[in-house]
Amino acid sequence: MLRALWRCRRGLALSPAPGPAPGPAPGPGLGPCWGPRLVPARGRKTRYDPPAKSKASRLKVPPPVDPEELVVITERYRQHRLVLGALRAEFRAEVLQKKREALLTQEDSARLLQEHQRLMAWNEEENARQRARRSAPRRQGINWAGGDL
Structure with missing residues (x-):
């Protein structure tokens, strides 16, 4: 699970989110605190997060030198x-x-x-x-x- 989503795990509701009644969210692993007010932090991935599937097979090759x-x-x-x-x-x-x-x-x-x-x-x-x-x-x-x- 992404580090930004840890605080939104099931059972860690900080405050009732506006919207439907509190309860388990439809997605697996996301708790009732997921709402429009608590969007996970955006930005760069940590070094421990796996690369995206589209980038997994990419080889990092330095540019050619003249x-x-x-x-x-x-x-x-x-x-x-x-x-x-x-x-x-x-x-x-x-x-x-x-x-x-x-x-x-x-x-x-x-x-x-x-x-x-x-x-x-x-x-x-x-x-x-x-x-x-x-x-x-x-x-x-x-x-x-x-x-x-």
């Missing part, structure tokens, strides 16, 4: 693979180069950030020293304009 055409096609395919391989290698090299540049930029930016922080700290120290030097005469009461404060 040797000259095979040589031409083989050569073209080889060239195609060479071109694609070269393109892939070029793109791969480009991606690796971008990765390397990004890594170098990241390392370079970390180094530049450290350098910037060091220079900013030195600048703060220098500003503090200059402020202290400028405020020293005021603390002593000396006016740069020539008079006392």
Whole structure:
């Protein structure tokens, strides 16, 4: 029995089918659930289903191959693979180069950030020293304009 018809075996009624009164169906092996709503799934056969009677004696023969055409096609395919391989290698090299540049930029930016922080700290120290030097005469009461404060 086809796999799609298993659910419709005798005695496995899921719901009453519209139509004549429930009971054994006229065909052998089909239960009362066979109706217009429950049509078996259509599509390809499974690999275990036997071939149709008309196809049982059919021998599967591959199509004939022209040797000259095979040589031409083989050569073209080889060239195609060479071109694609070269393109892939070029793109791969480009991606690796971008990765390397990004890594170098990241390392370079970390180094530049450290350098910037060091220079900013030195600048703060220098500003503090200059402020202290400028405020020293005021603390002593000396006016740069020539008079006392």
